Amino acid sequence: MPGMEDLSHNFLTGRVEDLVKWARRNSVWPASFGLACCAIEMMATGASNFDISRFGMEVFRGSPRQADLMIVAGRVSQKMAPVLRQVYDQMMEPKWVISMGVCASSGGMFNNYAIVQGVDQVVPVDVYAPGCPPGPETLLHAILTLHEKIRTGEIMRRRDATGAGAGLDLPGDAPKPHLAVATPK
């Protein structure tokens, strides 16, 4: 047919799995979970100098139901830990957690009665970003690491192995046995 000769340039082909992963990693929407000083640096990352928007992430959702990523930015106290878990549970799969700062990763400089020694005691963490507070560049590096993990599918593979997550089926992945939802500690 006349005009169809040039159409070959206008088509992209790829695996559905790759397209899904591309979409997922390029529009990860964070839930606002800023707790302490790291929250300030997280907001600085969202501001114009460091611009998290170039990764599609400037929409910090107020509701965890609309969010993909929880950046735990700051120290988690004993009183806040159940709240953290409740917000994490409200997020829909697929969801990821970045533990921003040393307080969230390990308790940081506060090795005492009041701080949960590492937020991975409460929620499963995908990427740890060290720093006190981590500068915006470090947070962006953590985010890009997360994007890379999404791209390679490493996260989903690990989730299958440990049983975390809601047991999603992506075309092309091996079928998963039915797994119970991970219960909070």
Next chain:
Amino acid sequence: MSDQETDTEVTEPAPPELVHGAPVTRSAGQEVVHPDRAAYPGVMEALRDDGFNMCVDVCAVDYLTRPARQLPDGMVAERFEVVVNLVSHAARRRLRVRVQVPESDPEVASLFPLYPGSEAMEREAFDLFGIRFSGHPDLTRILMPEDWEGHPLRKDYAVGRVPVQFKAAPASR
């Protein structure tokens, strides 16, 4: 030395300075009033009438491991101390008030009727030290979770360190 002065006049100590009946000491250039527990509400009310219109801070100290401290003569040092910092806007002056609170009966009058701004600070002292403030409208924990046991800032409450690899377990180095 004039021959009218006698020996007793030279050696006699100056009378203790009193503010509304409570002895006063000086600490690092600042004035500190030490009422006893019973006189405390009256002294605070008198100080407020004197022009100390703002209660800046109410906190507590647990002297369990270090009982010795600067107190006026004759004052019994108890385990807890409630420390109140006042400021007078008109006189541009600060004043500190320290009350001794015994461990056996850790209760002291609340400043809430005089200074409503002391409410949250007294709750913090209750939460972290276990000192009760009588007359406080809502003496519940404020910083720790509702069901927490113990009063964390007491000296006999451990800091709660988790052993960390390559660091010696005891808290004090």
Next chain:
Amino acid sequence: MTRPPVTAPDAATAATSEGAQELHRRAATHPVELLREEGGVLRLPEGLVLDPGDMNVEVAEDETMIINMGPQHPSTHGVLRLMLELDGETVLRSKPVVGYLHTGMEKTQEELMYIQGSTNVTRMDYLANFFNETVFSVAVETLLEVEVPERATWIRMLLMELNRLSSHLLFMATNGMDLGAVSMMLYGWRERELVLSFFEATTGLRMNCNYVRPGGVAADLPDGWRPQVLSICEAILPRLDEYDTLLTGQPIFQERTQGVGVITQEAALALSATGPVLRSTGISWDLRRDMPYMFYDQVEFDVVVGTYGDAFDRYAIRLNEMRESIRLIRQIVDLMPGGDYRVQDKKVTPPPRARIDESMEALIHHFKLFTEGFKVPAGETYVAVESPRGELGGYLVADGSAKPYRFHMRDPSFANLQSLPVMLRGGFVADAVAVISSIDPVMGGVDR
């Protein structure tokens, strides 16, 4: 229609509920506490009571809702949980529940040597890092009875005023965003980056700098600091006029902040409010002028005071305090003397690194200082500065050892939050966000 019976909380709710710390139904609340939640500053003998009947209609208890805002909510003021009793959209009672960021910093302070103390203290009010550090350092120096060199004091003043700038810029950003002016968020942060890059050049860190230490400051100002600081002032000052144009005269902003969150002078004084909250009521009290510390009596600045005690006044005060800070910074740049940046007392400050290679004595001093620390003679003192939020004070009890026996930080936000019930009463839920933002609390300082 009968109300459904009150059921016991399920496991999920119970895990996040704080029991007695929450706002309860009126029947379950002590009358004194009820009046406090309604915003009555009360029980002064003169009868300074806010009449709870000032609402047009006394609303029956089963027609109201108790709702919960936070501790996780997008208003970006940290983990503050606010419980509100609402009659439709009108706030009748409110109660802030805090403690979600309690870090046990005062306990940790007792485990750290004095030279490490700044690292802990700086994270309390994490937007006013240098103020926290200065309060702690001055308290230690008072008990140590060392005299800090002049240059160190002027450097502290410079950094504190720059910190005031960065804190108020963050207030402008978050206040704007909370009210819907999202572009203000980006502008505020753009300006903040200028100040933070100077902090990074001087201290090594953008935030939580651990720079002001007992004895002076950790390092001298970098080469070329004068042009950098002056360029910050030159860049920010005209932009403050831009923010004036953007916000101050704008009808929507005025409607949302004027007359919102009003507090009277008596209430503010009684509730121990300080800083812009107190000054917005018309009381002119600023520690820098009224109880001068450091060299604030050698510089000229005005204290900005409001009239109506509303959110608009607090915004205007902070905007103009930024102008005053820039004025102060320019004077400090001119008046900065030469000299040492820390006291040259070998028992207190570590020797320069180069000396350690040359002198055994320097090596030993360095070793002892960083393993055992210096001992502070027994005593107690209270030191206060005017931070961006109000009076920031530190009460230090030393016992002659190398660690503080007790260090308590009097945080301005902790006291300022007590004014929330007064300010929220009778307003709308939407005003709650504007009011919290106008108080500008920092939960790190509130909970410590």
